[in-house]
Amino acid sequence: MSLVDVQFLGCGDAFGTGGRFNTCFHVKGTKSSFLIDCGASSLVAMKKFNVDPNSIDTIFLTHLHGDHFAGVIFFLMDARYLAQRTRPLTIAGPKGVRQRIKDTMNVLYPGCWDKPDNFDIHFFELAKGKRQTIQNIGVHPFNAKHLLDGNDFILRFEIDGKTITYSGDTGWTTELIPAAKDADLFICEAFHYDRVCEFHLAYATIKEKQNQLQAKTTVLTHLGPETFEKINELTLQVAFDGMKISV
Numbered sequence: 001m002s003l004v005d006v007q008f009l010g011c012g013d014a015f016g017t018g019g020r021f022n023t024c025f026h027v028k029g030t031k032s033s034f035l036i037d038c039g040a041s042s043l044v045a046m047k048k049f050n051v052d053p054n055s056i057d058t059i060f061l062t063h064l065h066g067d068h069f070a071g072v073i074f075f076l077m078d079a080r081y082l083a084q085r086t087r088p089l090t091i092a093g094p095k096g097v098r099q100r101i102k103d104t105m106n107v108l109y110p111g112c113w114d115k116p117d118n119f120d121i122h123f124f125e126l127a128k129g130k131r132q133t134i135q136n137i138g139v140h141p142f143n144a145k146h147l148l149d150g151n152d153f154i155l156r157f158e159i160d161g162k163t164i165t166y167s168g169d170t171g172w173t174t175e176l177i178p179a180a181k182d183a184d185l186f187i188c189e190a191f192h193y194d195r196v197c198e199f200h201l202a203y204a205t206i207k208e209k210q211n212q213l214q215a216k217t218t219v220l221t222h223l224g225p226e227t228f229e230k231i232n233e234l235t236l237q238v239a240f241d242g243m244k245i246s247v
C-alpha cells in the first residue's frame with residue numbers, strides 16, 4: 001500500500017498564537033492532492049513550504065470561519081493572475097459555501113468574482129452523515145459542535161486505503177468517536193488547555209477521552225494561548241507549521 005503524505009501548512013488558531021499560520025493541511029496520495037481547510041494565511045504558507053497551488057485538485061472546508069476558509073479568496077486570485085491555472089478546482093464544504101466565498105471575494109476584491117477564469121470551479125455541499133466520493137477521495141462528514149447554526153463538520157477522509165480524520169473546530173461530542181475510530185491519522189484541535197468550553201476542545205478533555213478516540217496516531221493542532229504556553233508539557237504529539245507525516 002502506498003503512503004499518503006500529509007503536511008501541516010498551518011496549525012495555528014484564529015489569533016496568530018505562536019506565530020503559526022491559520023489552519024491548512026496538504027494531503028497527497030497517488031491520484032489526488034488536496035487541502036483540508038484553507039485559512040486566511042494559507043496561500044502564504046503554501047508559498048513558504050513550496051506547495052504549488054496548481055497541484056491542488058480539491059479544497060475541503062470544515063466550516064466557514066475566516067481562519068479555516070478565507071484563504072480560498074487569495075488562492076483564487078493567485079490562480080487567476082499568477083499561477084495561470086487551467087485545471088479545474090473543486091471546493092467542497094458546508095451548505096452555502098459557494099455564496100459565502102462569492103460574498104467574501106466581493107468584499108475583499110470588488111468586481112473580481114464576475115471576471116472570467118481560465119479554469120472551472122466545481123462547488124460541492126457536503127451532507128452530514130453521508131459518505132461521498134469526490135475526486136477519488138472518500139469523505140464522511142460528522143457533526144461538529146462549534147457553530148450555533150450547526151453548519152460545521154468533523155471530516156473523515158479515505159484516500160489510497162488510508163484514513164485521515166480532522167476534528168475541525170469543535171467542543172466535545174461523541175461524534176468524534178466514530179469519526180476517529182481506527183484512523184491512520186487523527187488531527188485534533190486543542191484550543192483550550194483545561195477550560196470547559198462548548199465550542200472548542202481542551203487538551204485535558206482529549207487526554208480524558210483518549211481511550212475512546214481510537215486512532216492510530218493523534219496529532220494536536222489549533223492550540224490557543226493557554227495550550228501553547230504549555231506546549232512542552234503536552235504528552236500528545238503536537239503539529240508545527242511545515243511538519244510532514246506519511247501514513
Ligand SMILES: [Zn+2]
Nearest residue numbers: 013014067169
Ligand atoms: Zn479555528
Ligand SMILES: [Zn+2]
Nearest residue numbers: 063065146169
Ligand atoms: Zn471556527
